[in-house]
Amino acid sequence: MENFGHFDWNHIRAFLATADSGSLSAAARQLGQTQPTLSRQIAALESDLGVMLFERLGRSLKITQAGLELLSHSRAMGDAANQIALTASGQAHSIDGMVRITASDVMSAYILPNLLREIRTQAPRLKIEIIASNDIQDLMRREADIAIRHVRPDQPDLIAKLVQEALGHFYATTEYLDRAGRPKTKRALSQHEFISFGDSSQMIEYLQPLGIHLSADNFKLGSQNGIVAWEYAKQGFGIAPMSQTVGDATPGVERVLPAMEPIKFPIWLTTHRELHTSRRIRLVFDLLTEFFSKPSPV
Template identity: 85%
Template sequence: MTDLGDFDWNHIRSFLATAETGSLSAAARQLGQTQPTLSRQIAALEADLGVMLFERVGRTLEITQAGMELLDHTRTMGDAANRIALAASGQATSVEGRVRITASDVMSAYILPDVLHMVRAQAPRLQIDVIASNDIRDLMRREADIAIRHVRPDQPDLIAKLVQEASGHFYATTDYLNRAGRPKSKRALSQHEFISFGDTDQMIAYLKPLGIHLSDENFRLGSQNGIVAWEYAKQGFGIAPMSQVVGDATPGVERALPGMEPIMFPIWLTTHRELHTSRRIRLVFDLLAEFLSK
């Protein structure tokens, strides 16, 4: 691909906003531009590159394969530009105020601490509130400044960024597997006890298309609180699904079916339009994006 440094940054910024918001209208609102202006900038970038970046399917706008390849490059440029803007407006160490992050209880307890160390090192005067909740909180009501979720929000005025396609597996303690037997196939999983993370019926329905057929009889214990449910798995009560990052790092547990393909789930980083005017939210959002994308 031609060196992106040869192109107009405004055109690239317009492409990036459209790709991440999924529509010209949302991207125009995000950038404070008119939709026709944004459309012309993307058309100019397509002409310079000699490829089509988006195509219309009915009333929706879908990114092409060439667009996906360009997106990987422009995201890196966008993050760098954001850091430059932050540095130009003042050192990160001078950023202060409160930023509220909402994430699942499991992510809040086991994954966020590493990135919070990064935030503390770069902006020691910031105050961070973590709202550990498995519910989807409404950012438009300002219940939080930044949300980390597995579903993309449907409010058009929110800024959403897909930062990772994460993977998970089924885990159990070595003692449990020695006692109950190690399953050799997905079918064999139905002979085991499972730990429920909240709604058992929803969990059964989610696993069925993956070829894993469970019933209420498999779930003798569970909790709406993900940390509690994971603790039960760590205590040998049965098998539980868990993020690979957490499961592989937990002593005493192992993958219950090591040969099974991972369960994939997206991680969306979402915030409101204040991202463009708030240094503290911009700083935390960028650090979260950088950390979670790895």
């Protein structure tokens, strides 16, 4: 792809729309072009790059490996171009309507407020509704426009973008650690009480490959509600895992085994394929991408 630096942006837009929609006819409708025009743009891009981007299987298209490699770079360019256009024209201030974001209760309460301030600054006429839930079905039922999740959805009608590999640690109050002792090794964690977030058996299973072996006896208290579970940890009932962003900013708690490698977990942004046709959803999606792409505080 040595000629990528000499691309025609219209050809990239045609490629993105076709990759997202899965067909030339749908992409043409999305861009307000004729199908033959779009087909010529895709062919021109393939010629410029010297690769085949789509396999033609009857009336359907299947993106090739070369197309997949180009897709992530093209999305980044599209995000940047869209943000530049909105900022340069001042359009962001004129965008109105409702955008519904679904995220976990902890994410909604402790992490998103800074992002919401940025949205209010750039698009003061937008209305934002936060749906605190861990259910991806919120998106599939059209109850939300954008989902923030820690797993990538596999539904073909959704667009998913990995925006951050977030970090987490174990935390407990100073009072609890003074009373129960500060564990020096992973093995010593099994002598402590833990707060469960949801199903404790899933936590036990997740931690085993990390060399942390807990049992049901370690979990005397927990809640399906992450805010409630974190509040119990803040009240000194035991040790709890938490996002580094939240845990390090919480007064009265400290990292347990601070020298231990952090727990890494992905953050995925997910939305419907109509993302590119809604200015308000596109704006919020881009602001979320920028927000989560910033380096995590150490």
